[in-house]
Amino acid sequence: MSASILQSAPWAEFQRNLGKKVFMRSGEGWNFLAIHEKTPLGSFLYTPYGPVADNPAAFARALDALHALAKAEKAHYVRVEPAAAGLGDKAAAVLAGHGLRRAPVDVQPHLTWMVDLTQPEEKILAGMRSTSRNLYRNIHKKGVSFDISTDPADIGILLGFLHDVSARAEFKAQSDDYLAQAARTLMPAGAAKLFVARLDGQPIAAALSYDTPTTRVYAHAAADDKHRKLNAGIPLVVTMMVDAKASGQQLFDMWGVSPEDEPEHEWAGFSRFKRSFGGFEVEYPGTWDLPVNKPGYAAYSAARRLRDLLRGTALPAVRKAGTAVVPVLDRLRAKLKG
Template identity: 25%
Template structure:
């Protein structure tokens, strides 16, 4: 089999994703417009004339030198269960010819899964401090073999919290939806989640879909959340660009949810869906009126809409691997576990240095930037 990689149009790219059922939203053409500080390119993998893979590559330039890190977040979209050596070799050849000094990929392969009951028991165990130390309920031997293959081909697994600032989370939390009804999902939640959903409804919390104009209100609450939780917020323009790019690609790609109580905005979130996979991408809530449980109400509405929209997975995105109750990050896992979903460990991100001196220099530069 001879595989070649060449640029393809956004239309070809999207058509291929549609044949696969889903792909990460970070691997859609629209994401290139969102990440304006990178130069984007849609690539196709061809076996003869047949398109067998697609991906979005983002190029980031080395300061003062026309050489690039080539980054394919949560991608590319390939058949990762087969022989990937030819596909990765073709990718390397194309990117090297375009000035790349190194490549970073994120194969969307899941190594391990932990069910809610296992996670609940682990959180209650004082001895366990890391999710990776907990025996998994499910292991994928093909993903484990893929890691060995990547290593043999010269790729390097990156630390989940180190390396380039563009890195994606290795651990995520997901609620399986395939073959389930709303009642099934609700029954799978813990008692506290069900009680909070009922309380929000009794208190009169209303969840509605917003428009681009409502991003201003979303951002106001998002900034408040950032100050409370001590993270640096993205500017309003970032979300406006995301809205314009993603809804132009598909009117249902990005949705804004607003939870109000007696006219006051108490929570706001964004939901992204590509085929059968839906992601809770950004969330915000006010300090005031937390007792009306707007965050639970808005999550439940997004889950219901994801089910109605044909999603098989509701993805609540990243979690850290800590189980230490003294660690402030553990609260996020505790909140998500209440949905009755599962923690998943992806294969993570892998780098292939092409020019080792430039790769080392760029890695050091990005670490200095924090």
């Protein structure tokens, strides 16, 4: 599996432009992009879908380098997501053997859906649901066309649709500043494109891709609800695939799906949409933590458990004893700073 866009030089520049402290390191058979994250529960190094390694031995060397960097940066732990580290089916055992612990939640999705773009275009289309294929072939008859932009100023088209979706559904998009900076940084670097569906020249749907030489990621998308009956989002995705194939990319990454055997999962609806284009499921090892400052990591874990308790069913009882909770939080914060 090729390295993710999240482990690329353009992504490092994007994160720096967001004000983050970013490190890129490499060695024999390994490399990583690590972001120094600071939170009220302590600082840590985060390697989104990384580190990248050729095999388990190279991964061990990358982990050593991350541990040393975390100590130098006074980070309490390292958070890794080895999506392309050559760990195979034994990934969980390998990670546990290095002293890593499963993180409380996955930061990036541990399941995704891929489409193989090395197939002939007709075979890619044949793998889709017939309605998707027919929409792509015939939607032009309804006055819908598609264009591709690498002008960062055009990100406003997508932002407008995302605002509408957020207003009418329980959906929280990335901030305007985040996506605008992504466009400003990644588009000139050839690492992002904006795809727009237009009805008689007016935008009705848009999607932003993140790109590496091998893989296109279906990153952010939204459509005008007034034209939902046209289902323009479907041929828009196919257009993204066809363009990626023409650009020489081998994979189209739908970026995150729920398990097929969990129909009540909050992602189930759009996961069915993503699977309707054909393809195959890819499972990653998930998000794991390597404690570096063990007392600091223990304090972080305890603070998180307490926070989850406060958010859970015990909240009314905890509120009644609120004066007792405050000193506990204060002690945890003091321990994290120490």
